[in-house]
Amino acid sequence: MPVVIVDGQEIEIGADERLNCIEAARRAGAEIPHYCWHPGLSVVASCRMCLIETGQRDAASGKITMVPKLVPGCQTPVKDGTVIVTKSDLVTSSRARVEEALLIDHPIDCPICDKAGECLLQDYHFQHGQAERRADLHPFTSRKRDVGPTVTLFVDRCIMCTRCVRFTREVAGTAELMVTSRGAKEEIDVFPGFPLDNKLSGNVVDVCPVGALGDKDFLYQQRVWFLKREANVCGGCSAGCSIYTEHNQDTVYRLKPRENPQVNAWWICDEGRYGWHHLHDPARLVEAGRRRPAERGRPTEYEPVEWADLVVRLRDDLTRAGRLAVAVSPMLTVEEAWMLCAVARSIDPQAYLAVGHLPTTDSDETFPGGFTIRAEKCPNRRGVEAVVALFDPAVHGWSDLLAHVGGGNADAAWITAGYPTSGRGPWIDTETAATFANLSCLVVQDMFDTPLSQLASWRLPAAGFAERAGTWVNVAHRAQAFEQAIRPPAGVWPEGRLFWNMLGRRGLYDPSAVRRQLAESASLAALAGEIPAHGVDLRIHQLA
Amino acid sequence: MQPFKPVLLEAVGVPDGNTLASYKSRGGYAPLEQTLAGRQSADVVEMVKSSGLRGRGGAGFSTGLKWTFLPKDHPGPIYLCVNADESEPGTFNNRILMEDDPHQVIEGIILSSFATRASTAYIYLRYEYPTAWHRLQAAIDEAYAAGYLGKNIRGSGFSLDIYLHRGAAAYICGEETGLIESLEGKRAWPRIKPPFPAIEGLFRKPTVVNNIETMACVAQIARRGVDWFKSIGVPADPNNPRDPGSYGPKLYCLSGHVEKPGCYEAPLGITARELIDHFGGGVWRGRRAKAVIPGGISMGLMTESELDTPLDFAGPGRVGCLGLGTAAVVVIDDQTSIVDFLHNSCRFFAHESCGQCTPCREGTSWSLRMLERIKAGKGRLKDLDLLAEIGNTMGMMPGSTICGLADGAAWPIKNAIKKFRGEFEDHIKRTNPSGWMVTDPVPALQIVGAH
Numbered sequence: 001m002p003v004v005i006v007d008g009q010e011i012e013i014g015a016d017e018r019l020n021c022i023e024a025a026r027r028a029g030a031e032i033p034h035y036c037w038h039p040g041l042s043v044v045a046s047c048r049m050c051l052i053e054t055g056q057r058d059a060a061s062g063k064i065t066m067v068p069k070l071v072p073g074c075q076t077p078v079k080d081g082t083v084i085v086t087k088s089d090l091v092t093s094s095r096a097r098v099e100e101a102l103l104i105d106h107p108i109d110c111p112i113c114d115k116a117g118e119c120l121l122q123d124y125h126f127q128h129g130q131a132e133r134r135a136d137l138h139p140f141t142s143r144k145r146d147v148g149p150t151v152t153l154f155v156d157r158c159i160m161c162t163r164c165v166r167f168t169r170e171v172a173g174t175a176e177l178m179v180t181s182r183g184a185k186e187e188i189d190v191f192p193g194f195p196l197d198n199k200l201s202g203n204v205v206d207v208c209p210v211g212a213l214g215d216k217d218f219l220y221q222q223r224v225w226f227l228k229r230e231a232n233v234c235g236g237c238s239a240g241c242s243i244y245t246e247h248n249q250d251t252v253y254r255l256k257p258r259e260n261p262q263v264n265a266w267w268i269c270d271e272g273r274y275g276w277h278h279l280h281d282p283a284r285l286v287e288a289g290r291r292r293p294a295e296r297g298r299p300t301e302y303e304p305v306e307w308a309d310l311v312v313r314l315r316d317d318l319t320r321a322g323r324l325a326v327a328v329s330p331m332l333t334v335e336e337a338w339m340l341c342a343v344a345r346s347i348d349p350q351a352y353l354a355v356g357h358l359p360t361t362d363s364d365e366t367f368p369g370g371f372t373i374r375a376e377k378c379p380n381r382r383g384v385e386a387v388v389a390l391f392d393p394a395v396h397g398w399s400d401l402l403a404h405v406g407g408g409n410a411d412a413a414w415i416t417a418g419y420p421t422s423g424r425g426p427w428i429d430t431e432t433a434a435t436f437a438n439l440s441c442l443v444v445q446d447m448f449d450t451p452l453s454q455l456a457s458w459r460l461p462a463a464g465f466a467e468r469a470g471t472w473v474n475v476a477h478r479a480q481a482f483e484q485a486i487r488p489p490a491g492v493w494p495e496g497r498l499f500w501n502m503l504g505r506r507g508l509y510d511p512s513a514v515r516r517q518l519a520e521s522a523s524l525a526a527l528a529g530e531i532p533a534h535g536v537d538l539r540i541h542q543l544a
Numbered sequence: 545m546q547p548f549k550p551v552l553l554e555a556v557g558v559p560d561g562n563t564l565a566s567y568k569s570r571g572g573y574a575p576l577e578q579t580l581a582g583r584q585s586a587d588v589v590e591m592v593k594s595s596g597l598r599g600r601g602g603a604g605f606s607t608g609l610k611w612t613f614l615p616k617d618h619p620g621p622i623y624l625c626v627n628a629d630e631s632e633p634g635t636f637n638n639r640i641l642m643e644d645d646p647h648q649v650i651e652g653i654i655l656s657s658f659a660t661r662a663s664t665a666y667i668y669l670r671y672e673y674p675t676a677w678h679r680l681q682a683a684i685d686e687a688y689a690a691g692y693l694g695k696n697i698r699g700s701g702f703s704l705d706i707y708l709h710r711g712a713a714a715y716i717c718g719e720e721t722g723l724i725e726s727l728e729g730k731r732a733w734p735r736i737k738p739p740f741p742a743i744e745g746l747f748r749k750p751t752v753v754n755n756i757e758t759m760a761c762v763a764q765i766a767r768r769g770v771d772w773f774k775s776i777g778v779p780a781d782p783n784n785p786r787d788p789g790s791y792g793p794k795l796y797c798l799s800g801h802v803e804k805p806g807c808y809e810a811p812l813g814i815t816a817r818e819l820i821d822h823f824g825g826g827v828w829r830g831r832r833a834k835a836v837i838p839g840g841i842s843m844g845l846m847t848e849s850e851l852d853t854p855l856d857f858a859g860p861g862r863v864g865c866l867g868l869g870t871a872a873v874v875v876i877d878d879q880t881s882i883v884d885f886l887h888n889s890c891r892f893f894a895h896e897s898c899g900q901c902t903p904c905r906e907g908t909s910w911s912l913r914m915l916e917r918i919k920a921g922k923g924r925l926k927d928l929d930l931l932a933e934i935g936n937t938m939g940m941m942p943g944s945t946i947c948g949l950a951d952g953a954a955w956p957i958k959n960a961i962k963k964f965r966g967e968f969e970d971h972i973k974r975t976n977p978s979g980w981m982v983t984d985p986v987p988a989l990q991i992v993g994a995h
Binding site: 043044045046047048049051069070071072075094097098101102104105133134135136137138139159160178179181182183184185186 | 906908988
């Protein structure tokens with residue numbers, strides 16, 4: 001195995017690994033500061049923050065020959081015998097000078113900058129900069145430039161690492177951003193009439209190491225040190241991108257991509273990034289209710305029901321009604337889906353189980369950098385199908401369910417939905433909803449009022465993506481487990497908690513207990529044990 | 545001083561010397577025809593290699609050696625880029641060659657393309673040279689008409705197209721990878737190396753980048769022979785195995801405070817004093833030289849006492865300059881302020897820094913701001929230390945930048961501060977009697993833009 005020597009410490013790297021000095025040093029626990037280098041973008045070696053000393057150890061004699069000048073760590077690949085020095089006086093003074101140079105024109109407006117607290121310029125200056133300013137004092141400037149619908153550019157904060165420019169060229173393929181002017185007058189800009197407006201635009205804010213690119217959606221909303229982050233999975237489409245939900249006091253403030261080489265690499269799309277506002281939409285259903293008997297001339301009313309009562313009454317009502325049909329929503333987690341099926345079959349052993357409505361758009365959209373936005377706008381179709389298959393090998397879909405109910409084969413239906421449709425139209429139209437009009441009992445579990453929920457005899461609120469815990473299986477059969485990030489609004493039980501209680505289980509809802517049980521079936525065996533941060537491929541154990 | 549008959553500048557002053565007929569009457573294109581008729585491309589490479597020709601663009605790298613870095617048996621295309629983006633201040637030798645003897649350049653390009661197996665050559669021409677543009681284009685058209693360019697030249701099976709590309713006036717386009725990026729239609733930000741252009745250059749194909757004067761030299765070597773070329777100049781230093789010698793004639797651009805500025809051809813190794821006195825008619829108005837730039841301002845400064853330094857590839861380096869550069873000798877007389885010189889130099893590099901690498905982008909503009917302040921009578925002695933530190937830490941040589949522009953910006957600073965520190969200190973103390981000793985940061989001046 002090739003051996004790399006980092007600050008005197010020998011580390012082994014894989015024989016086929018192609019690492020640069022930054023990556024190799026990181027393995028040895030030495031952090032080489034860098035701005036322009038990003039593992040997902042091309043190497044430009046222009047910020048010069050990662051300058052280090054390198055050398056080569058001769059395999060035969062063991063003699064080390066050093067390169068007589070500084071080299072950029074990002075641009076220098078390591079091989080067997082590469083010597084990396086990250087802490088010499090030459091390196092330290094070079095970093096201090098780069099920091100000093102970057103701050104010559106920087107407004108140093110951290111108190112009013114959204115990036116403060118997670119800013120590389122701040123961090124590196126603290127670690128590598130010098131306390132004293134030697135350059136002339138400049139009058140304060142802070143120019144803002146609107147570069148697109150999602151992003152504001154704070155021109156003077158920019159350090160010209162060009163990560164954003166490379167992102168729009170290499171990953172999004174839209175190339176809206178560019179560098180104008182020359183030398184110290186250089187600025188990031190867009191061409192007049194061609195704003196930064198693509199479906200991945202929010203990522204430029206993530207790649208920006210300083211406070212130059214501000215996300216309009218998050219700007220001035222919250223200081224980052226108040227935010228707590230929970231590793232989560234985006235529910236926007238079947239890609240199932242790994243994300244962090246960043247929240248404070250049960251309010252989500254932003255979503256950030258979580259690096260996952262198996263799913264989304266470093267990126268997420270804008271649809272997912274800004275797709276959390278429905279969680280805090282005032283129009284959300286937040287109360288479980290039983291429909292009052294209709295009175296002529298009065299609108300439909302729901303009488304509030306305590307959840308503890310509901311667990312009993314719902315079962316009674318459904319048992320009384322007779323033949324049950326259930327739509328298992330692809331927004332549910334694998335665990336919730338399984339418990340729902342189990343509850344349904346315990347009420348009616350012949351209950352008709354079908355995968356719920358699958359919201360879709362025209363087609364998948366793949367960007368030049370390989371990132372794909374899926375047409376299927378739900379996160380867990382694969383998982384729900386696998387669960388339903390455990391109960392009924394002929395996995396029915398939503399249209400099968402409509403035909404089943406429309407053919408008069410059911411007396412009761414339990415429709416789980418939970419589609420994040422805030423601001424868009426309801427997911428179901430009045431005509432389709434009418435299929436369920438003549439049932440003796442209709443349970444609808446949804447986040448928003450729809451033509452269907454208006455027919456419901458039981459109208460139950462649903463939880464949003466950050467409010468549930470469990471496992472989703474994406475389009476590539478990768479199962480990712482996640483914890484609940486925030487509590488749902490007062491009065492809402494996440495589906496899992498309701499099903500857990502209806503199954504008569506004790507204690508708090510525990511997804512991992514359900515998962516252990518699920519892992520006993522062959523098709524879901526991969527769910528056994530702890531699920532790693534990057535998820536696990538459900539097909540692995542089946543192939544083996 | 546031995547009398548020397550110009551070779552590269554043979555056509556200067558000849559009526560219609562820029563035409564094909566005139567060039568052929570001087571023996572032009574005959575070597576090309578012989579080469580195409582009977583020689584292999586490897587022979588031409590060997591000829592140039594053995595002549596000891598070193599690139600005339602500034603770095604002085606062996607031309608023949610550079611050609612051998614091209615991958616063997618490459619399926620092609622291989623490109624030849626001819627660097628005519630002559631923008632080093634004080635330099636105008638390429639201009640003379642392109643305006644007065646474009647066919648000499650074109651013959652050199654054809655020979656070099658034949659040697660490197662390139663079937664396409666691009667001339668990257670500086671925007672500010674309209675006459676050179678017209679004359680080069682006319683010469684290229686003539687060469688096509690005469691069958692020296694195009695498909696299957698003279699029945700040899702060798703084909704070559706030359707495209708004349710006009711730049712948009714940026715100094716950085718003279719850096720070879722900046723030139724390549726610009727030719728590709730991109731912002732001229734120099735590329736990181738490796739890969740070097742010989743492996744992956746223009747359009748990611750093997751590419752040779754050579755200077756106009758180098759091309760003219762190739763034509764002359766083909767016409768007059770390797771021995772003729774090696775008989776001129778300074779032989780390799782036997783005590784220095786890394787010195788390949790400085791052979792051949794060189795065009796020196798003499799300007800500044802001399803009686804007769806101009807482009808003069810002389811053997812490599814002529815001293816600056818000989819050049820000024822013999823060709824330039826001495827420093828103007830009977831004055832003495834205070835400093836001389838040996839090869840474009842990025843090479844730094846020689847003092848009056850260093851004027852006997854030979855202007856070959858090794859000479860200027862021995863007195864602390866960066867090198868011979870473009871051999872553009874600029875004379876600064878003893879009544880000129882070196883503060884003004886450095887201010888002008890810093891203004892140029894702050895304006896021309898491409899802005900890619902932090903140390904150069906910020907270092908060039910910081911040094912300009914300090915010089916602005918020193919000139920405005922608000923200088924401090926501490927500024928000289930800061931300037932020296934910028935000069936010593938900015939550039940490819942300390943490893944802090946991608947390309948050599950920063951070295952070129954750093955050398956005048958560190959040479960001026962080192963060799964003329966007394967004058968700077970006098971200026972600062974005289975103009976800022978109450979503040980020269982301040983060491984805390986002072987408010988910046990409003991900079992009036994360069995242009």
